[in-house]
Amino acid sequence: MTEHAPVELEEDLYCIGCGAKIQTTDPVKPGYTPMSALKKGLETNELYCQRCFRLRHYNEIVPVGLTDDDFLRLLSQIRDADALIVYVMDIFDFNGSLIPGLHRFVGNNPILLVGNKEDILPSSIRRSKLKDWLRQRANEAGIKPVDVALVSAKTNQSVDSLLKQIDKYRKGRDVYIVGVTNVGKSTLINQIIRQNTGRKDLITTSRFPGTTLDRIEIPLDDDHVLVDTPGIIHAEQMAHYLNGNDLKIVSPQKQIKPKVYQLNEAQTLFFGGVARFDYLSGEKHGFTVYVENNLYVHRTKLENAEHLYETQLGQLLTPPSSEADIADFPPLVRHEFKTTRKSDLVIEGLGWITLPADVTVAGWAPKGVDVILRNSMI
Structure with a gap:
C-alpha cells in the first residue's frame, strides 16, 4: 500500500491540535496524516495532523484548502446554541480583532469580552480605564458584552479570574470561544486545559493566521463543553504579509x-x-x-x-x-x-x-x- 492510498478508518478521528478530521488520502486537505504518523499517534494517544505536527516542531505553516465560507459555516453553529460566548480580542490590535457582523453569529447568547495580551501594554495604563475603553469600542461596533476581562494567555496572567467569570456567566451552559486569527485564542484555551487537566500545549498555537481548522470540544465538569471555534481570517492583517522571523x-x-x-x-x-x-x-x-x-x-x-x-x-x-x-x-x-x-x-x-x-x-x-x-x- 502506498502512503497516499485511500484508507478506511474504523472510526472518525480528529487532530487534537486543530480539530480537523483525520484523513490519510489527500496531503493538501485539512486533517492529512501519513499512515505511519497515524499509527504512532494512536499508540501515544496524541494524534496530530501533519500540518499541526510541523507547526509544533518546526513552526512551519502548511496551507490547506479551507475557504472563508468554511469558517463562516462553522461559526454559524453558534447562533443555534444556548451558550456563553467568550469573545477574545487582542488589546494591542483591537480593530484588527473585530469580527464583522458578530451579532449575526451569536444570536441572543451573552458575550463575555476578553482583552488578551494585557502584558504587552505599559503598566502606566490604568486597567479600569482600559476595560471602559474596550467596552466603549465594542459598543461602537454593536457588541454589548455582559462583562469585560483582561488576561495574558501567554503568561497565564488573570486566567484564573477569567475562569471564575466564565463560570459565573455561563450558568450551566456550554461555552463557545471565538476570535479572529492571531489574538491568542488557542494559547488561552491551552491555559484553561492546563488548569483543568494538567496537560500542556494540547492545541496547536502559532504566530501564523488560521491554525484552528474546526471546532474543538473540551469537556467541562458538568456534562457541558468549552468549544474552540476556528479563527476568522482577516485578510487585512499584517501577519499575512510577513514570514515568521519578520513577524517576530x-x-x-x-x-x-x-x-x-x-x-x-x-x-x-x-x-x-x-x-x-x-x-x-x-x-x-x-x-x-x-x-x-x-x-x-x-x-x-x-x-x-x-x-x-x-x-x-x-x-x-x-x-x-x-x-x-x-x-x-x-x-x-x-x-x-x-x-x-x-x-x-x-x-x-x-x-x-x-x-x-x-x-x-x-x-x-x-x-x-x-x-x-x-x-x-x-
Whole structure:
C-alpha cells in the first residue's frame, strides 16, 4: 500500500491540535496524516495532523484548502446554541480583532469580552480605564458584552479570574470561544486545559493566521463543553504579509516601551519597511509611538521619504528582509487624517501613534491593511 492510498478508518478521528478530521488520502486537505504518523499517534494517544505536527516542531505553516465560507459555516453553529460566548480580542490590535457582523453569529447568547495580551501594554495604563475603553469600542461596533476581562494567555496572567467569570456567566451552559486569527485564542484555551487537566500545549498555537481548522470540544465538569471555534481570517492583517522571523520583529513579544519623537511638520517616521508616518502640518509636537520594542524606527525629511523607501527597502528599512518577501510585499498606501482632539493613528497589526489635537498627518500601510483614527487609549 502506498502512503497516499485511500484508507478506511474504523472510526472518525480528529487532530487534537486543530480539530480537523483525520484523513490519510489527500496531503493538501485539512486533517492529512501519513499512515505511519497515524499509527504512532494512536499508540501515544496524541494524534496530530501533519500540518499541526510541523507547526509544533518546526513552526512551519502548511496551507490547506479551507475557504472563508468554511469558517463562516462553522461559526454559524453558534447562533443555534444556548451558550456563553467568550469573545477574545487582542488589546494591542483591537480593530484588527473585530469580527464583522458578530451579532449575526451569536444570536441572543451573552458575550463575555476578553482583552488578551494585557502584558504587552505599559503598566502606566490604568486597567479600569482600559476595560471602559474596550467596552466603549465594542459598543461602537454593536457588541454589548455582559462583562469585560483582561488576561495574558501567554503568561497565564488573570486566567484564573477569567475562569471564575466564565463560570459565573455561563450558568450551566456550554461555552463557545471565538476570535479572529492571531489574538491568542488557542494559547488561552491551552491555559484553561492546563488548569483543568494538567496537560500542556494540547492545541496547536502559532504566530501564523488560521491554525484552528474546526471546532474543538473540551469537556467541562458538568456534562457541558468549552468549544474552540476556528479563527476568522482577516485578510487585512499584517501577519499575512510577513514570514515568521519578520513577524517576530513586528508583533510585540514583551511589554511595550513607548517612545516619544519630537517632530516638526514635513518629517517622516519609517517603521522598518512595513509602514510609514508623515507629519504634514502643525506646530512642533511630541508623538508617542507604541510598537514592538525591536522594530527599527527611522526618522527622515518628508521630501526624502519616497527615494529612501525605494532604495533602502530590505536594507536599512527591514522587515521585510528576504528578496522573495520584498518582491511579494504589497505597496504602501497613504491614509490622511486631521485631528480635532487627542487621538491614536492605528496601523492594524503594528501599533499606534498618539497624536495631539489640530494636526494633519498621513499613515502608510501595506495595501489591504487598515489605518484608522480613534479616540486615544491613553
